[in-house]
Amino acid sequence: MPVTSAVKTLAQKLWDGHVVREGGDEPDLLYVDLHLVHEVTSPQAFEALRLAGRRVRRPDLTVATMDHNVPTRGGVRAADDLSRKQMEVLAENCKREGIPLHQIGSHRQGIVHVIGPELGLTQPGMLIVCGDSHTSTHGAFGALAFGIGTSEVEMVLATQCLPQNRLRDLAVTVEGELPLGVTAKDVVLGLIGRTGISEGQGHLVEYRGSTIRALSMEGRMTVCNMSIEWGAKAGMVAPDDTTYTYLEGRPHAPRGAAWETALNHWRTLTSDAGAVFEQEISIDAARLEPHVTWGTNPGQVAPVTGRVPSPHSDTDERALRYMDLKPGTAFADIAIDRVFIGSCTNARLEDLRAAAQVVAGKHVHSNVRAMVVPGSTSVKRAAEEEGLDDVFKAAGFEWRNAGCSMCLGMNPDILAPGERCASTSNRNFEGRQGSGGRTHLMSPPMAAAAAITGHIVDVRELL
Amino acid sequence: MEPVTRVTGRMAPLDRADVDTDQIIPKQFLKRIERTGYGPFLFYDWRAKGDFVLDRPEHKGASVLLTGENFGCGSSREHAPWAIKDAGYNAIIAPTFADIFRANCYKTGILAVTLPERQVRHLVDLASEDPTAEVAVDLEAQEVRGDGFAYRFEIDQFARDMLLNGLDEITLVERHAPAIGTFESQRPSWLPSSS
Numbered sequence: 001m002p003v004t005s006a007v008k009t010l011a012q013k014l015w016d017g018h019v020v021r022e023g024g025d026e027p028d029l030l031y032v033d034l035h036l037v038h039e040v041t042s043p044q045a046f047e048a049l050r051l052a053g054r055r056v057r058r059p060d061l062t063v064a065t066m067d068h069n070v071p072t073r074g075g076v077r078a079a080d081d082l083s084r085k086q087m088e089v090l091a092e093n094c095k096r097e098g099i100p101l102h103q104i105g106s107h108r109q110g111i112v113h114v115i116g117p118e119l120g121l122t123q124p125g126m127l128i129v130c131g132d133s134h135t136s137t138h139g140a141f142g143a144l145a146f147g148i149g150t151s152e153v154e155m156v157l158a159t160q161c162l163p164q165n166r167l168r169d170l171a172v173t174v175e176g177e178l179p180l181g182v183t184a185k186d187v188v189l190g191l192i193g194r195t196g197i198s199e200g201q202g203h204l205v206e207y208r209g210s211t212i213r214a215l216s217m218e219g220r221m222t223v224c225n226m227s228i229e230w231g232a233k234a235g236m237v238a239p240d241d242t243t244y245t246y247l248e249g250r251p252h253a254p255r256g257a258a259w260e261t262a263l264n265h266w267r268t269l270t271s272d273a274g275a276v277f278e279q280e281i282s283i284d285a286a287r288l289e290p291h292v293t294w295g296t297n298p299g300q301v302a303p304v305t306g307r308v309p310s311p312h313s314d315t316d317e318r319a320l321r322y323m324d325l326k327p328g329t330a331f332a333d334i335a336i337d338r339v340f341i342g343s344c345t346n347a348r349l350e351d352l353r354a355a356a357q358v359v360a361g362k363h364v365h366s367n368v369r370a371m372v373v374p375g376s377t378s379v380k381r382a383a384e385e386e387g388l389d390d391v392f393k394a395a396g397f398e399w400r401n402a403g404c405s406m407c408l409g410m411n412p413d414i415l416a417p418g419e420r421c422a423s424t425s426n427r428n429f430e431g432r433q434g435s436g437g438r439t440h441l442m443s444p445p446m447a448a449a450a451a452i453t454g455h456i457v458d459v460r461e462l463l
Numbered sequence: 464m465e466p467v468t469r470v471t472g473r474m475a476p477l478d479r480a481d482v483d484t485d486q487i488i489p490k491q492f493l494k495r496i497e498r499t500g501y502g503p504f505l506f507y508d509w510r511a512k513g514d515f516v517l518d519r520p521e522h523k524g525a526s527v528l529l530t531g532e533n534f535g536c537g538s539s540r541e542h543a544p545w546a547i548k549d550a551g552y553n554a555i556i557a558p559t560f561a562d563i564f565r566a567n568c569y570k571t572g573i574l575a576v577t578l579p580e581r582q583v584r585h586l587v588d589l590a591s592e593d594p595t596a597e598v599a600v601d602l603e604a605q606e607v608r609g610d611g612f613a614y615r616f617e618i619d620q621f622a623r624d625m626l627l628n629g630l631d632e633i634t635l636v637e638r639h640a641p642a643i644g645t646f647e648s649q650r651p652s653w654l655p656s657s658s
Contacts, residue, residue: 020639020642020643020646021639021642025620025621025624026621026635027621029636029639029642029643031643031646031647031650033650033654033655034655034657040493040494040540041539041540041541043496044496044497044498044541047496047497048498052633054633059657059658060656060657060658061656061657062657063657068493069494080494082494082495083494085494085496086494086496089496098658099657100657100658120655121655121657123654123655126654131539131541132538132539133537133538133539133563147539147563148539148563148566149539149540149541149563149566149567149570150498150541150542150567151541151567151570151571151632152566152570154633155632155633155636158633158636158637159633159636159637159643160643160647161636161639161643163621163632163635163636165619165621197481197533197536198481198532198533198536198559198561201533201559201561201562202562228537231533231536231561231562233562233563252655252656252657253655254653254655258652258653259653261651261653262651262653265651297481297483297536313480314479314480315479315480315481318479408485408490408538409490409491410490410491410493410494427483427485427537427538429483429485429486429537430485430486430508431485431486431489431508432485432490435489435491435508436508
């Protein structure tokens, strides 16, 4: 076990708690508590494992789902041949290795970063990895969680461990009350607008402050989810009563005496007073506004009350060309064709409720095609129990099955070239939602408002 | 993995910052279940628009890719370095790389080398003015050398050893099986099992 120094950040505690073997001429060897697997980044890892004659060391600490390329209507038959093949290969690999799989059609299927928390598999203090960069989502529970490549997936399958070099600590402190119409998404978009998309490189980020404390688990997940969009390896929030209330009673959460023991440990998972961060960023929540991206990376973002900015770099110029936008255009004058409410960033029950509140009693603009894609089959079911599906359908939204859907366009849900989309997802990269498609990232209420008005709009005008 | 000690050849200048992995290999090409065959789809959408710098005749056959800061940001897809390697680039030089992408490069046997902005600028200018100019990216000496210059670079020493010796990292970790077993036996019992 590692030596323990007196004063530590949360990230240092989480790191130290997972060191199997420390440094020397090798990186620290970390033990992985939970390995999440999906169909797109795992087939080559399983194949290499098989060719080397290795087996999965801990199938009981591994869980798989199908999310990236599942069709959100029509079931597996609606998938193209290659996607179906990937899903079949995942099912075969899981069967051979004894890994629990929530496949398409099962009642627990969903986006990998939505089902981990809702099943109670994501818990404070854990080290969680997945072959997906948005694994940082799980940091919302006070876990150390980050995305890995396929070779690292193979490493974890074989050894349940991962050699990693230590990273630097960064704190983002958000203080104050969020104004009406401003959400967790706007906190993180506002942050990225300030830092740019690479400032987090080489860092583990802890989000703290009264604003973060006041966020629900869903909101904290939205913030942590987008840590990678400003380059951070992981983002996390220290667990508190909000975390424990969310977790208690979930299928994989500890029960009885084990719950009490776990709770005693979890309560130690905070940054100690006087712990030193290499860098600290402060944000005043009261001054935040609803944000919207105008370019082709998440750092090209501004308050919705503003205008498309003048370009400051080649990157900006290329972005404006791709987005077909002129500097000085008011955001509210940008008409949209599509609306996507979904993704691992914003497709949990609370997100759907917030969008439904804006939509209720109104109708989707005649020029807009809008869809809601719940993050998991459980979210879909819960939303239907509340009648949210009726609200969306009555307004003219399509109500789909769970999956990554149009966040990344690996399935039938894609933008046509030139289509402009108000999206609650996490990336507005060129072609991300479909070749030639144009993405404006925003919060669920903002996307819902855009669906109603047919253009980008300040949601506060509709509240 | 084959040992990688040095990459020598011509340079292709992709003079852009913040190139994300969605551009390097668009999502529609992530559906293969193999590690190979991605080369033709490298920068697919940019190439489809025509006159893409890497497709210009004078840069064909280059083995060193030059690019801007934060290269490889976004998605963790290892298909990105697979596609780069498949297309014949065995080294990438940039001022900075996204963390996951750089790790994926090392696993793929690509020398991802960081140099200060002005040195990268010199190389980009050189490759643009004289596309036949060659450099050697020497991992052993930790230098990028060309006609009249030698730029020292720093690299993670463990990654360097792995690349130079062509070691299988899993085999290395398996040497620590006793420590892994001990750690495993001491994990708290409340931790969840997926089964």
